[in-house]
Amino acid sequence: MHLSDIFIPTAANVGVLSMVVYFFMLVAMYAFLANLIFTLTTHSSIVPEHRITRVMGAIIAAVAGLSYYFIQDYYRHMLADLSALGTEAERQELIRTSYNAIGQYRYMDWAVTTPLLLLKMVSMLRVEPSKAKGAITALLLADFFMVLTGYIGEQQLDAAGHILVGPKLFWGAVSTVGYLVVPFVLYRLWNRFKDQAKPIERKSFKIIALSTVTTWGVYPLGYVLSVLDIDMNWIHLSFSVADIINKVGLSVVVYLAGKTLLDERVPMEATQPAYQIN
Incomplete structure (x- = not known):
């Protein structure tokens, strides 16, 4: 294999915005790999009752990292084709149609990772599954419904790969039903179980549960914006x-909560890396 056979994009042949998008795709992949390693090596550095969340965190990091490997690889190959196009119209056409293909990997990722993220949130309230079967089941079903119907919406394309605006927005509206159920159920769980959680756990729950109506909101917003005549690179980046x-971010919040509880429970020297409690 010769270096000349490998396409490495630069701003000179694909543009600055495309390079920034490619940069963040690779950074995301590396961040998830780093999070996986950190999660596995700090399993014993938090209180025992939250160690199952570290297992969930490791699965999330592994799935997300693998997904972003595929995403950045497809995107790099798309940039190779992009560099050969002469007009801006042709480039935007390729970016739009490739966006629809890349989006599939994101939904497959979310189908696995978002339910685990929600379970990590619930664990901060020390909820015993047997005492909240209905709520937890509703939470997970709503989440999967949201992801699946959103995925179906992304598949509303014509033979040329162009978005069918009406059908896509319809499925987006259907998906929103599941999205709205998620914070509602989390709020109900908070009111029911907050008193049994420690102060640091309550604080952590509020921080990460708030993400469902803040940073999670980036995804439905991007979904709607994708039907407009904009550069899809902005959605990739977001x-x-x-x-x-x-x-x-959620993994770090959960880790800090579990580490704080362990530090309060045992002498500091017993929680140092060389003296991890198993």
Whole structure:
């Protein structure tokens, strides 16, 4: 294999915005890989009752990292084709049609990672599944419904790969029903179980549950904007940044809560890396 056979994009042949998007796709992949390693190596650094959340975190990081490997690889190959196009109209056409293909990987990722993210949130309230079967089931079903119907909406394309605006917006509206159920159920769980959680756990729950109506909102907004005549690179960029915040950020919040509880429970020297409690 010769270096000349490998396409490495630069701003000179694909533009600055495309390079920024490619940069964040790779950064996201590296961030999830780093989070996976950190999660596995700090499993014993938090209180035992929250260690199952570290397992969930490892799965989230592994799935997200693998997804972003495929996403950035497809995007790089798209940039190779993009560099050969002469007009801006041709380039935008390729970016739009490739966006629809890349989006599939995101939905497959979310189908696995978002339910686990929600379970990590619920764990901060020390909820026993047997005492909230209905609420947890509703939460997970609403989440999967949201992802699946959103995925179906992304598949509303004509034979040329162009978005069918009406059908896509219809499925987006259907998906929004599931999206609205998620914070509602989380709020109900908060009112029911907040008193049994420690102060640091309540604080952590509020921070990460708030993400469902803030940083999670980037995704439906991007979904709607995709039917407009805009550069799809902006949506790619927003989704990559939001994924890092929602997945790595949540993992850090949960880790700090579990670490704080362990530090309060046992002598500091017993929680140092060389003296991890198993």
